[in-house]
Amino acid sequence: MAFKPANNIQDLQYFGEFGGVNPSISDSSTYTFLSAKTMFDTFEGNADGCYLYSRHSSPSNLYLGEALAAMEGTETANVTASGMGAITPVIMQLCGAGDHIVSSRTIYGGTYAFLKNFTPRFNIETSFVDITKLDVVEATITKNTKVLYCESVSNPLLEVADIKGLSELAKKHNLKLVVDNTFSPLSISPVQLGADVVIHSLTKFINGSSDTVGGVVCGTQEFINDLRNVNDGACMLLGSTMDSLRAASVLKNLRTLHIRMQQHSKNGMYLAKKFESLGLKTVYPGLESHPSHQLFKSMMNPQYGFGGMLTIDVGSLDKANALMELMQEKNLGYLAVSLGFYKTLFSAPGSSTSSEIPEDEQAEMGLSDGLIRFSIGLDADIERTFEMMKACMVELSILDDKKQAELI
Numbered sequence: 540m541a542f543k544p545a546n547n548i549q550d551l552q553y554f555g556e557f558g559g560v561n562p563s564i565s566d567s568s569t570y571t572f573l574s575a576k577t578m579f580d581t582f583e584g585n586a587d588g589c590y591l592y593s594r595h596s597s598p599s600n601l602y603l604g605e606a607l608a609a610m611e612g613t614e615t616a617n618v619t620a621s622g623m624g625a626i627t628p629v630i631m632q633l634c635g636a637g638d639h640i641v642s643s644r645t646i647y648g649g650t651y652a653f654l655k656n657f658t659p660r661f662n663i664e665t666s667f668v669d670i671t672k673l674d675v676v677e678a679t680i681t682k683n684t685k686v687l688y689c690e691s692v693s694n695p696l697l698e699v700a701d702i703k704g705l706s707e708l709a710k711k712h713n714l715k716l717v718v719d720n721t722f723s724p725l726s727i728s729p730v731q732l733g734a735d736v737v738i739h740s741l742t743k744f745i746n747g748s749s750d751t752v753g754g755v756v757c758g759t760q761e762f763i764n765d766l767r768n769v770n771d772g773a774c775m776l777l778g779s780t781m782d783s784l785r786a787a788s789v790l791k792n793l794r795t796l797h798i799r800m801q802q803h804s805k806n807g808m809y810l811a812k813k814f815e816s817l818g819l820k821t822v823y824p825g826l827e828s829h830p831s832h833q834l835f836k837s838m839m840n841p842q843y844g845f846g847g848m849l850t851i852d853v854g855s856l857d858k859a860n861a862l863m864e865l866m867q868e869k870n871l872g873y874l875a876v877s878l879g880f881y882k883t884l885f886s887a888p889g890s891s892t893s894s895e896i897p898e899d900e901q902a903e904m905g906l907s908d909g910l911i912r913f914s915i916g917l918d919a920d921i922e923r924t925f926e927m928m929k930a931c932m933v934e935l936s937i938l939d940d941k942k943q944a945e946l947i
């Protein structure tokens with residue numbers, strides 16, 4: 540039987556100490572032991588089910604981790620204080636001095652900056668490639684390569700990684716395939732397609748209420764144990780631990796993720812089609828015109844759709860800024876970075892979230908000045924939203940002359 544994500548979340552059952560329908564929150568940094576011997580065994584990693592200290596693990600974090608592992612179909616997971624707090628320990632756990640990483644060149648700005656500017660201090664080098672070209676990826680692998688790194692749907696250009704193809708390369712060359720699935724929770728299940736480790740920034744769709752940062756690493760029990768090891772585990776030693784109160788809060792939001800993703804995807808698809816019909820250069824994996832539309836279709840869990848992220852190119856940064864300001868004034872969304880909120884969020888990546896990437900490299904990867912990235916909200920009346928957005932575009936003469944004349 541095919542693996543069905545989210546169904547496993549619905550089947551999870553944890554009660555609170557007093558039979559509450561939500562698990563009790565573990566509001567403790569440290570834990571008592573009935574015997575000194577058990578404390579020693581726990582330090583050695585030999586006492587299952589015993590808690591030691593909350594930077595290592597806590598009941599609330601384990602509940603959230605298990606729910607996310609159920610979503611991704613991995614053995615287990617470890618939640619972290621932020622998405623970057625998941626990405627950086629995974630890289631540092633898998634790589635040491637002299638090692639090499641092959642990474643997609645279109646990735647989250649913070650991840651790019653970490654790999655480009657920070658890890659070289661530890662003599663870890665990264666080659667950035669066009670991840671959609673498997674032959675280029677393979678040609679870039681060296682005898683020192685340890686990790687293939689990509690986002691299933693990339694930020695901000697919405698390129699789609701061929702996870703099956705990449706996992707075959709990873710197996711052939713004995714590498715770990717690490718996939719950041721932040722843009723496509725539920726829609727794509729990277730481990731089912733052969734990835735070794737899946738990361739999310741919980742800050743985005745999964746928590747969905749823009750009230751916290753958070754992250755998760757989903758993988759095998761062995762890898763997650765390694766990350767938590769008191770002697771050499773990167774999560775344990777770098778200390779990017781999520782707080783228990785927050786873990787309990789994210790878990791409650793996670794339960795509605797499947798419904799929210801369906802609405803984000805429905806609204807995203809509607810607006811993408813409409814924007815394209817206005818003659819705007821629109822990128823959305825659900826459009827036939829997307830270069831990887833078929834690939835996305837071949838990988839997706841269809842009931843969750845093509846996601847809530849889309850981009851349009853309005854020609855120049857000035858026009859992009861004017862449009863975003865006007866849309867905000869009309870209460871169509873917020874001029875803000877991040878994604879996955881109930882309100883639509885828009886930003887110009889070239890001057891914001893991807894500003895870590897030098898301008899010449901931005902140009903080379905097709906990241907133009909007039910690009911606006913939208914995280915489409917949960918609007919109940921998306922038809923009205925579109926009509927109002929169209930009116931903003933007409934007011935600012937964003938559309939080509941012929942369309943403009945037609946619409947006035």
Ligand SMILES: *Cc1c(COP(=O)(O)O)cnc(C)c1O
Binds near residue numbers: 721722740753
């Ligand atoms: C936001 C984001 C991150 C970083 O997550 P934080 O929670 O902000 O640390 C990583 N990857 C992607 C794709 C993101 O969108």
